[in-house]
Amino acid sequence: xxxxxxxxxxxxxxxxxxxxxxxxxxxxxxxxxxxxxxxxxxxxxxxxxxxxxxxxxxxxxxxxxxxxxxxxxxxxxxxxxxxxxxxxxxxxxxxxxxxxxxxxxxxxxxxxxxxxxxxxxxxxxxxxxxxxxxxxxxxxxxxxxxxxxxxxxxxxxxxxxxxxxxxxxxxxxxxxxxxxxxxxxxxxxxxxxxxxxxxxxxxxxxxxxxxxxxxxxxxxxxxxxxxxxxxxxxxxxxxxxxxxxxxxxxxxxxxxxxxxxxxxxxxxxxxxxxxxxxxxxxxxxxxxxxxxxxxxxxxxxx
Numbered sequence: 001x002x003x004x005x006x007x008x009x010x011x012x013x014x015x016x017x018x019x020x021x022x023x024x025x026x027x028x029x030x031x032x033x034x035x036x037x038x039x040x041x042x043x044x045x046x047x048x049x050x051x052x053x054x055x056x057x058x059x060x061x062x063x064x065x066x067x068x069x070x071x072x073x074x075x076x077x078x079x080x081x082x083x084x085x086x087x088x089x090x091x092x093x094x095x096x097x098x099x100x101x102x103x104x105x106x107x108x109x110x111x112x113x114x115x116x117x118x119x120x121x122x123x124x125x126x127x128x129x130x131x132x133x134x135x136x137x138x139x140x141x142x143x144x145x146x147x148x149x150x151x152x153x154x155x156x157x158x159x160x161x162x163x164x165x166x167x168x169x170x171x172x173x174x175x176x177x178x179x180x181x182x183x184x185x186x187x188x189x190x191x192x193x194x195x196x197x198x199x200x201x202x203x204x205x206x207x208x209x210x211x212x213x214x215x216x217x218x219x220x221x222x223x224x225x226x227x228x229x230x231x232x233x234x235x236x237x238x239x240x241x242x243x244x245x246x247x248x249x250x251x252x253x254x255x256x257x258x259x260x261x262x263x264x265x266x267x268x269x270x271x272x273x274x275x276x277x278x279x280x281x282x283x284x285x286x287x288x289x290x291x292x293x294x295x296x297x298x299x300x301x302x
Contacts, residue, residue, distance in 0.1 A: 009273060016199070028085065047062055076133070081204070082149070084115065114212075118211055148178070156173065174295065201244065
């Protein structure tokens with residue numbers, strides 16, 4: 001464990017303890033404020049520019065050498081935050097690092113958040129962006145879908161929706177600590193309750209109540225792990241062995257393998273939930289993103 005990881009875990013655990021003393025509404029305001037602050041420092045080789053696709057605000061984070069290159073690979077990425085928080089600012093450092101390492105154009109999607117815009121608003125935005133790219137002539141074979149935590153949920157659910165509507169599928173999926181079973185049946189929800197520095201079951205339950213007040217968590221659109229996983233592109237999941245969502249990644253990996261689908265699951269010890277997002281702070285995050293870059297190069301080549 002790096003010294004940076006040690007201190008970040010301590011900081012996150014103190015925030016989690018404090019947040020559990022708040023009401024869901026207070027926690028929402030605090031979380032949004034924290035995750036909307038822009039502390040990002042994109043690499044000098046990276047170009048960042050705002051855009052709109054399918055009436056959805058997006059941000060391109062891309063190597064300057066690839067700006068305007070219609071043939072360059074694109075990773076359509078959905079940030080985490082429990083469907084109620086998170087922002088482009090909170091994920092810009094990760095996007096900058098992965099864009100540089102993998103030489104891909106990261107397309108960060110600023111999808112609508114609950115409770116103001118509950119399910120299916122985020123799903124509609126995700127599909128609108130993907131369809132807008134196809135309409136512009138971008139080939140599905142040069143695209144990947146990615147996301148962390150709730151964004152990983154959205155990436156997997158979007159891939160399932162793309163398959164079910166018979167649109168061409170992206171080349172691969174990249175999921176960091178995805179929140180995939182919102183019924184919370186995974187054993188790690190309880191067994192890792194003390195070791196997870198960031199998440200707690202109550203935090204997830206409160207976020208779910210805001211995200212989907214009328215559609216049950218057992219619905220496959222809400223919990224894509226419970227849905228049809230056949231026919232999906234190769235998938236990479238990166239997860240911490242210490243987090244309560246560990247089993248969502250492991251169960252996805254096992255189910256995909258049973259279906260004969262390409263699946264790689266990388267597990268890290270002692271790291272926080274969705275740690276690759278902390279690319280500027282954690283050497284473990286940068287190592288994980290290097291392995292993610294290797295995966296993207298492989299699936300785009302195959």
